[in-house]
Amino acid sequence: GQNIDQPTEMTATEGAIVQINCTYQTSGFNGLFWYQQHAGEAPTFLSYNVLDGLEEKGRFSSFLSRSKGYSYLLLKELQMKDSASYLCAVRDSNYQLIWGAGTKLIIKP
Amino acid sequence: IAGITQAPTSQILAAGRRMTLRCTQDMRHNAMYWYRQDLGLGLRLIHYSNTAGTTGKGEVPDGYSVSRANTDDFPLTLASAVPSQTSVYFCASSDSGGANIQYFGAGTRLSVL
Numbered sequence: 001g002q003n004i005d006q007p008t009e010m011t012a013t014e015g016a017i018v019q020i021n022c023t024y025q026t027s028g029f030n031g032l033f034w035y036q037q038h039a040g041e042a043p044t045f046l047s048y049n050v051l052d053g054l055e056e057k058g059r060f061s062s063f064l065s066r067s068k069g070y071s072y073l074l075l076k077e078l079q080m081k082d083s084a085s086y087l088c089a090v091r092d093s094n095y096q097l098i099w100g101a102g103t104k105l106i107i108k109p
Numbered sequence: 110i111a112g113i114t115q116a117p118t119s120q121i122l123a124a125g126r127r128m129t130l131r132c133t134q135d136m137r138h139n140a141m142y143w144y145r146q147d148l149g150l151g152l153r154l155i156h157y158s159n160t161a162g163t164t165g166k167g168e169v170p171d172g173y174s175v176s177r178a179n180t181d182d183f184p185l186t187l188a189s190a191v192p193s194q195t196s197v198y199f200c201a202s203s204d205s206g207g208a209n210i211q212y213f214g215a216g217t218r219l220s221v222l
Contacts, residue, residue: 004151031208033210033211041215041216042199042213042214042215042216043152043199043213044213045210045211045212048208048210050208087151087152089151089152091209095209096154096157096167097152097154097211098151099151099152099153100151101149101150101151102151
């Protein structure tokens, strides 16, 4: 079966750095996505990785290792507004997205 | 402002009733999707449409139907609602560029009693 694993919840301090991990087992791989979802709102796109390595976009970076079935999202200089759920999704061989359950990130002052 | 509009925002529905959730996009995206989101689970695909006139079944299609008469609209119908269909429903659309990024509507919160 297809599976996306990410931690259920993480806590970090304002101004710090946090890394949210995602491991996947899917039938085929055609890219990995990270989305942010604030409580009661829609998911919004953060990053896309299709090749191994690090993609940096401002305070957010995303890393992919296809051989290990592993990705992480790195958030730097955390702000209170970063409190949200972060969703990992993999596009499989049918070109459909398989979603993890999300990691709820709590930022403390 | 370009984007995806879903209606209604929320709804309480009696079991056995028929309900249509509306979704409209103005980004001229070819592909559209319906997901449900339940606590502790990832988004699960219900139905999708790669282009106007075509639809396909996702992971959890039972009890739901869709149509795609034109590019902009992709309604989701529950023919006879059951309590297990209580969920938050998101409509999304994607562009045809390399990443095919999906963009989401604000969601419909549905309670079936």
